[in-house]
Amino acid sequence: xSGIKMExxxxxxxxxxxxxxxxxxxxxxxxxxxxxxxxxxxxxxxDKNASNPEASELFKEVAYSYNILSDPEKRRQYDMAGFEAIxxxxxxxxxxxxxxxxxxxxxxxxxxxxxxxxxxxxxxxVLEEALNGTVTVRPLPIGTSVSGKVEKQNAHFFxxxxxxxxxxxxxxxxxxxxxxxxxxxxxxxxxANGGYGLALQEDSEKAGKVTSAGMYFLHFxxxxxxxxxxxxxxAKDPEAAFFKRLEGLQPCEVSELxxxxxxxxxYGDNFFKPASYTIEALCAKTYEDTTHKLQDIEAQILxxxxxxxxxxxxxxxxxxxxxxxxxxxxxxxxxxxxxLKQRDSIHSSxxxxxxxxxxxxxxxxxxSNGSSSKLSGEDYKADSPSEDGSSDSKEKxxxxxxxxxxxxxxxxx
Numbered sequence: 001x002s003g004i005k006m007e008x009x010x011x012x013x014x015x016x017x018x019x020x021x022x023x024x025x026x027x028x029x030x031x032x033x034x035x036x037x038x039x040x041x042x043x044x045x046x047d048k049n050a051s052n053p054e055a056s057e058l059f060k061e062v063a064y065s066y067n068i069l070s071d072p073e074k075r076r077q078y079d080m081a082g083f084e085a086i087x088x089x090x091x092x093x094x095x096x097x098x099x100x101x102x103x104x105x106x107x108x109x110x111x112x113x114x115x116x117x118x119x120x121x122x123x124x125x126v127l128e129e130a131l132n133g134t135v136t137v138r139p140l141p142i143g144t145s146v147s148g149k150v151e152k153q154n155a156h157f158f159x160x161x162x163x164x165x166x167x168x169x170x171x172x173x174x175x176x177x178x179x180x181x182x183x184x185x186x187x188x189x190x191x192a193n194g195g196y197g198l199a200l201q202e203d204s205e206k207a208g209k210v211t212s213a214g215m216y217f218l219h220f221x222x223x224x225x226x227x228x229x230x231x232x233x234x235a236k237d238p239e240a241a242f243f244k245r246l247e248g249l250q251p252c253e254v255s256e257l258x259x260x261x262x263x264x265x266x267y268g269d270n271f272f273k274p275a276s277y278t279i280e281a282l283c284a285k286t287y288e289d290t291t292h293k294l295q296d297i298e299a300q301i302l303x304x305x306x307x308x309x310x311x312x313x314x315x316x317x318x319x320x321x322x323x324x325x326x327x328x329x330x331x332x333x334x335x336x337x338x339x340l341k342q343r344d345s346i347h348s349s350x351x352x353x354x355x356x357x358x359x360x361x362x363x364x365x366x367x368s369n370g371s372s373s374k375l376s377g378e379d380y381k382a383d384s385p386s387e388d389g390s391s392d393s394k395e396k397x398x399x400x401x402x403x404x405x406x407x408x409x410x411x412x413x
Contacts, residue, residue, distance in 0.1 A: 018065035037066040047124035123153045133195035145280035150268040160281045161261045170284030174214035181275035184267040185213040243312040246305040
């Protein structure tokens with residue numbers, strides 16, 4: 001089941017009985033509940049109630065109620081103990097997006113606040129005309145193709161009639177566009193009132209030089225990749241993007257078709273220009289090897305998804321432990337730096353301060369010696385021969401003459 005979670009205020013503040021909201025009885029069948037929901041969702045569709053803010057709230061209430069009654073387990077819990085039984089499980093509403101095409105887009109638009117890409121909404125007029133059975137349905141025989149150009153926000157309907165043998169072999173319906181037009185491939189179920197209710201939809205995707213969309217009814221569970229699921233997961237937790245990458249693989253609600261006529265449509269999913277397309281319906285009997293490969297590869301993906309779910313738990317624990325030790329590393333580093341800083345400060349009190357004191361003391365001694373030297377110089381000058389050449393002066397000078405001896409020339413006479 002494809003789903004988007006509705007958290008916080010997604011549920012109405014004052015809750016009414018879901019059966020009352022959908023106007024169905026407690027013994028209503030799943031189909032009756034689905035039919036009631038489709039009509040109400042269409043009634044309160046934003047396309048038809050742009051100027052009525054109450055319609056949006058009613059749309060939420062209808063969706064909230066359908067979410068409960070469309071899920072067998074939630075419905076059982078509600079029938080036994082009301083809303084409390086559901087809320088006891090911490091009810092983050094997860095809406096079934098596969099039952100109704102409009103839900104697949106409208107819930108994303110109304111409830112997603114995560115800034116992820118929002119799928120476009122199918123026009124209310126198209127849904128209403130289909131539900132009323134007033135659309136023109138063109139035949140699309142098995143093994144043939146039809147080309148056309150559908151206007152923006154409009155749809156071309158096709159009826160594919162299959163035999164018992166073809167139904168047993170499986171059916172593939174695909175649409176391509178060489179012009180890379182944007183479109184949707186829709187599948188409608190026959191409604192109890194004679195119209196058609198939207199059951200499945202596939203958005204076109206680029207594949208090389210074309211865009212394409214396909215639906216496969218092969219008697220085994222076929223899956224579709226809903227990129228919105230992964231986008232929501234990534235927006236909530238970018239680190240978990242890898243682990244959620246396969247969560248978008250969602251089972252299609254319809255896996256096989258019975259003999260009879262089935263209704264498909266190509267919807268122009270562009271606001272600015274029409275969509276060119278080619279639609280064809282094929283019997284899967286000629287693609288037997290391909291169907292086996294599809295079944296095998298999707299089984300591998302499902303196994304890998306379960307492995308990733310288990311691995312994510314291990315990874316989260318390891319990541320938490322890693323964060324714990326890296327935080328401790330930072331704390332220990334800070335602690336060591338602080339201790340060394342304190343040690344350096346204490347060393348400084350011994351070395352730097354004492355060195356300054358020593359330098360200060362040495363400077364005073366040097367000054368005294370300098371004074372003595374200066375005085376000695378003066379004494380020397382005073383004792384040197386006087387200009388008048390007196391004998392006393394010469395005598396004193398001769399007594400101090402050894403100060404000026406030229407040692408190198410001392411052997412000369």
